[in-house]
Structure formats: C-alpha cells, structure tokens
Amino acid sequence: MPVTDAPRLQWQTAEVREIVEETPRVRTIILDVPSWHGHKAGQHIDVRLTADDGYQAQRSYSIASAPESDHLMLSVERIEEGEVSPYLAGEARMGDKFELRGPIGGYFVWTIATGGPLFLIAGGSGVAPLMAMLRHRAAQKSTIPATLLFSSRTYDDIIYRAEMERLAAADPHLKIVHTLTRGQPAGWTGPSRRIDSEMLVSEGFAPDAKPHIYICGPTALVESSARALLALGHDRALIKTERFGPTGL
Amino acid sequence: MSDSPVTRGFKGRRGPQGPASRIPPGQHLTTDFPVLSAGPTPPIDLASWSFELQDGDTTLGEWDWDEFNALAQTDVTVDIHCVTTWSKLDTHWQGVTIDTLLEAVGLAEPPGPFTLIHCDGDYTTNVPTEDLVDGKAMIATLYEGEPLVGEHGGPARLLVPHLYFWKSAKWVRSIVFGETDDPGFWEDLGYHIYGDPWREQRYAGD
Amino acid sequence: MHLHGDKPVDGNAVAGLFREVFALDLTTASLICAGCGAEAEIGSVRVFGGTMGAVFRCDGCDEVVMRLVRTPDGYWLDMQGARRLFARKVG
Numbered sequence: 001m002p003v004t005d006a007p008r009l010q011w012q013t014a015e016v017r018e019i020v021e022e023t024p025r026v027r028t029i030i031l032d033v034p035s036w037h038g039h040k041a042g043q044h045i046d047v048r049l050t051a052d053d054g055y056q057a058q059r060s061y062s063i064a065s066a067p068e069s070d071h072l073m074l075s076v077e078r079i080e081e082g083e084v085s086p087y088l089a090g091e092a093r094m095g096d097k098f099e100l101r102g103p104i105g106g107y108f109v110w111t112i113a114t115g116g117p118l119f120l121i122a123g124g125s126g127v128a129p130l131m132a133m134l135r136h137r138a139a140q141k142s143t144i145p146a147t148l149l150f151s152s153r154t155y156d157d158i159i160y161r162a163e164m165e166r167l168a169a170a171d172p173h174l175k176i177v178h179t180l181t182r183g184q185p186a187g188w189t190g191p192s193r194r195i196d197s198e199m200l201v202s203e204g205f206a207p208d209a210k211p212h213i214y215i216c217g218p219t220a221l222v223e224s225s226a227r228a229l230l231a232l233g234h235d236r237a238l239i240k241t242e243r244f245g246p247t248g249l
Numbered sequence: 250m251s252d253s254p255v256t257r258g259f260k261g262r263r264g265p266q267g268p269a270s271r272i273p274p275g276q277h278l279t280t281d282f283p284v285l286s287a288g289p290t291p292p293i294d295l296a297s298w299s300f301e302l303q304d305g306d307t308t309l310g311e312w313d314w315d316e317f318n319a320l321a322q323t324d325v326t327v328d329i330h331c332v333t334t335w336s337k338l339d340t341h342w343q344g345v346t347i348d349t350l351l352e353a354v355g356l357a358e359p360p361g362p363f364t365l366i367h368c369d370g371d372y373t374t375n376v377p378t379e380d381l382v383d384g385k386a387m388i389a390t391l392y393e394g395e396p397l398v399g400e401h402g403g404p405a406r407l408l409v410p411h412l413y414f415w416k417s418a419k420w421v422r423s424i425v426f427g428e429t430d431d432p433g434f435w436e437d438l439g440y441h442i443y444g445d446p447w448r449e450q451r452y453a454g455d
Numbered sequence: 456m457h458l459h460g461d462k463p464v465d466g467n468a469v470a471g472l473f474r475e476v477f478a479l480d481l482t483t484a485s486l487i488c489a490g491c492g493a494e495a496e497i498g499s500v501r502v503f504g505g506t507m508g509a510v511f512r513c514d515g516c517d518e519v520v521m522r523l524v525r526t527p528d529g530y531w532l533d534m535q536g537a538r539r540l541f542a543r544k545v546g
Contacts, residue, residue: 009471009474009475011253013254044467044468044470046471048253049256049259049261050253050254050255050256050259051255051256051259051260051261052255055261055263056253057259057261060468060470060471082262083261083262086262087256087258087259091258091259092258093258096256096257096258097254097256097257098254098256098259099253099254101471102471104470104471104474104480105467105468105470105471105480105482105498106470106480106482106483106498107465107466107467107470107482107483107496107497107498107499108465108467108482108498219462219463240498240499241465241499242465242467242468243462243463243464243465243468284505285504285505285506285507286503286504286505287503287504287507287510287519288503288510288512288517288519289463289503289512289517332507333505333506333507370517371518371519415507435507435508435524437533438508438522438524438531438533439508439524439526439528439531440507440524440526451526452526452527452528453526453528454528
C-alpha cells in the first residue's frame with residue numbers, strides 16, 4: 001500500500017474486532033479502522049481514551065501487524081503503571097471503540113527497500129514493531145537475511161511463539177533466537193541470560209556485513225545492547241533504538 | 250476534544266478528588282511519588298557538592314555538604330501539587346529554610362525581590378523572594394526521614410510547597426537574587442510565571 | 456498518569472506531537488547540537504520531561520537541543536540548543 005503523509009494527523013475511531021491472548025501478560029488487540037491509508041513496519045499510533053466525564057488519557061503503541069495485513073494489530077502488556085495499557089490489556093473487549101491517530105514516525109522503520117541484513121533485538125512486548133518487520137518481510141517473500149534475538153522472561157512469556165516457529169521453519173534466511181532470563185523449561189538448550197555482547201556476536205551479524213539493526217524493549221536492554229554493538233564496531237547510523245516508556249505526548 | 254466518543258469501561262486511574270480544602274482545582278490524590286525530570290538524574294557526589302547564595306554576580310555565601318548540614322535544620326509536613334495533576338498529602342521533609350540561609354550570611358532583609366534557582370542539568374526556575382522567606386520554603390535534604398534519593402532531587406532540592414511542584418527544583422545548587430522576574434526552564438516555554446495551584450495557574454495566561 | 460518520568464524515551468515517541476505542529480515527519484530530520492556539534496536523527500535523541508513537555512538532550516553532551524510543549528492554547532518550541540535542522544522531503 002502506498003504511504004503518503006496526510007497534511008494533518010486526524011484522530012479517528014477504531015473498533016475492537018478481536019482479542020488474542022498471546023501470553024499470560026500480553027494480549028493482541030485487532031482493530032477495524034475506517035480510513036487507514038497504510039503504514040510502514042515499525043511505525044506507531046497514538047491511542048486516546050475518553051471517560052464519560054470527558055477525562056482523556058493518551059499513549060503510543062507500535063503497530064504489530066504488517067502493512068500487508070487487512071487489520072491493525074496492537075500487542076499490549078499488562079503493566080501496573082499508566083492508564084491506557086491497563087485498560088487495553090484488561091478491560092477492552094470486542095466492539096469497544098476508542099480513538100487513534102497514525103501511522104506516526106518514520107525513524108524506526110524498515111521496509112524491503114531498506115535492505116539487509118536485518119538484525120532485530122527485542123525484549124518482551126518490544127517485539128511488536130519488529131514482528132511487523134518480520135511479517136512484512138514474509139509477506140513480500142523476501143530472502144533478505146534476518147535474525148531476531150528475543151529476550152523473554154520464561155517460555156510461556158514468548159509473544160508470537162507459534163507464528164515465529166512457523167516463519168522460521170519455512171524460511172532458511174530467517175533465524176530466531178530466544179533467550180529466557182527468568183526460567184527455562186526442562187531440556188532448554190537456548191541461552192538463558194540477558195542479552196550481552198557475546199550473544200550479539202554469536203547470534204548476530206558481523207559489523208562488516210553492515211546489518212540494519214533495530215532494538216526495542218525496556219530502556220536497560222536497549223541501552224546496553226546499543227552500547228555493546230557500538231563497541232563491537234557496528235555503525236551508529238545503522239542502529240535504531242526504541243525505548244519503552246510511557247509518554248503522554 | 251468534546252467530539253471524542255466515550256470509551257466504554259474507561260475511567261482513568263485518577264485518585265480520589267480528596268478534601269476540597271486541601272486538593273486544588275483539577276488535581277487528584279496520589280499515594281505514590283511520581284517522578285518527572287527534565288534531564289538525566291545526576292550522580293550524587295557529596296564531596297564536590299556545594300550550595301551558593303548570590304546577589305546577581307556577587308556571592309553572599311557558599312557551603313559544602315558538611316557546612317550546609319551544620320546549619321539549623323527545620324522539619325515540615327506539607328501537601329505538594331504537581332502541574333501534571335497529582336497531589337500528595339502530608340509529605341515530611343527536613344532541610345534548611347531560606348530564612349536560615351539569609352541569616353547565616355548576615356542579611357536581615359533579602360537582597361532583591363525576585364530569584365532564579367539554578368540546578369544541575371541546567372534547570373532553572375523563578376520564584377519571587379517573598380515566596381521563599383518567612384518559613385515558606387527550604388532546601389530539603391531529607392524526605393520521610395531518609396536522605397533524598399537522586400530521582401527525587403537528592404542530595405538537595407528546593408521545596409516551595411505552596412506553588413506547583415516544578416518550582417521545587419531538584420538538584421538545586423544556587424539561589425540568585427535579582428531585580429527582575431526572569432522566567433526559568435518551564436516558565437519560558439508556556440508554563441505560568443508564578444504557578445499557584447489554588448488559582449490553577451498552570452500555563453501562561455491562566 | 457504515574458510515569459517513570461526520569462527515564463527518557465526516544466525522539467521517535469514524540470512523532471505524534473510533531474505532526475500536530477509540522478507537515479513533515481521530523482523524526483527522520485537531522486539536528487546538529489549547538490553545544491558540541493554532534494549530529495543525530497531526531498527520532499534517536501533522548502527525550503525527557505514526562506508529561507510536562509518534550510526535552511530533547513544531545514547524546515554527545517547532554518545539553519538541551521530542543522524543547523516542545525503543548526499547552527491548551529498552542530505549541531511552544533525552543534531550539535536555542537540546535538545549530539541546524541534538516542528535514543527531508545517525503546517521496
């Protein structure tokens with residue numbers, strides 16, 4: 001779908017079409033948006049909720065669905081802080097309506113035209129915009145080499161696990177590596193520690209390959225990964241980061 | 250804004266309104282202590298810490314950490330009000346009042362009608378002198394009996410509880426007295442020059 | 456809102472606010488710090504300030520390079536800390 005910058009960013013009303021429980025802590029909300037002009041993988045939207053007395057709260061969410069998808073998907077983690085996430089991850093149900101605007105932000109974006117190799121590093125629900133990139137890549141049947149290094153707490157906390165297994169099994173150019181930081185199932189052979197320099201070397205691409213690197217997750221994971229990659233000799237201009245963090249802006 | 254459809258089941262996570270006598274208009278109660286910073290939290294380094302009182306370019310007094318803590322200490326229990334609409338009741342602070350500092354440098358009267366407060370991280374805020382004296386404000390170093398932590402402004406922050414809390418500048422390093430009311434960091438960018446929560450002076454023009 | 460307001464977000468997170476003010480997407484614009492000369496894409500710059508406003512700080516020197524505040528009346532932009540901004544045309 002062609003993406004054009006609308007002259008103005010308009011709020012519009014979206015309707016919850018379906019809810020998928022991804023993990024005990026994360027659910028995906030599938031939305032019908034009446035006039036959606038397409039997006040690029042990695043972009044986000046702003047969500048605005050309005051209480052019956054007019055009180056409003058706003059927060060940004062990365063789009064998890066591919067540009068090629070018919071529906072817009074958000075994956076939301078049940079977090080204690082904030083107002084919007086607890087609502088979306090707990091209270092929202094099919095048929096509910098709220099406002100959104102977007103797509104927004106051209107910085108944390110990857111398209112087939114951006115090229116590769118593609119090195120994605122995610123922590124928890126930070127995987128959402130990176131999944132949009134993998135879904136876009138798969139929809140385009142791209143053979144650009146891609147690796148996702150994904151840190152989750154436990155096996156049951158791995159968001160999109162089944163879909164990732166499907167994608168990786170069908171695609172020799174795609175590698176998905178899970179690291180489990182808080183608990184591993186019996187027989188787990190993968191890494192079981194926080195993402196570190198050694199893991200970035202063993203699982204990722206060499207600096208000489210000039211991979212396009214996207215990191216999304218909690219601030220500590222993003223900053224330590226970015227620092228380690230710079231120290232390994234990766235080009236700063238090819239490393240894009242998206243720290244989690246509630247913003248009401 | 251009024252065109253927005255109501256989201257079923259969304260109430261927001263606003264605390265209770267609280268007693269009108271203690272909660273200014275548009276504010277809600279909170280029991281935790283939200284953090285809001287205009288920059289990274291500086292590392293606490295008591296060995297190199299100093300605090301200065303200035304009249305324009307003239308230094309009236311300067312204290313290192315030990316000297317500052319040797320000054321007469323004052324305890325207060327006050328309500329605080331953040332412009333982002335939370336209020337917190339009965340917070341307990343200890344520190345040195347601005348009256349004590351002026352007395353320590355031998356001044357019976359403050360040297361000018363306005364102040365600009367300077368902090369680590371290039372943060373500033375302006376406060377009229379009369380809002381700092383007569384026990385209305387202090388440089389606080391203890392919160393709830395404990396040394397003030399970095400994210401809340403430690404080792405020392407200004408405490409002017411009767412104004413919106415951005416005036417209670419974190420990581421405070423000097424008070425500069427002057428003849429003019431020069432806007433500080435937020436006051437220069439759309440926020441109210443004075444910031445009285447009871448008159449809901451959030452933004453310029455309120 | 457209860458925010459961990461001492462943790463920065465990325466400039467990219469301010470994209471919606473930018474689009475209320477500017478026709479172009481500023482997250483891909485490059486900004487040069489007036490203090491140390493470091494150049495960065497705005498989407499990558501750390502933003503502080505929580506819900507009071509967006510305070511952009513240079514990765515090189517921590518100085519404020521840009522500030523943007525939305526008030527009920529409009530938008531306040533300060534770029535004293537920036538030497539130059541380049542925003543590429545779309546398409």
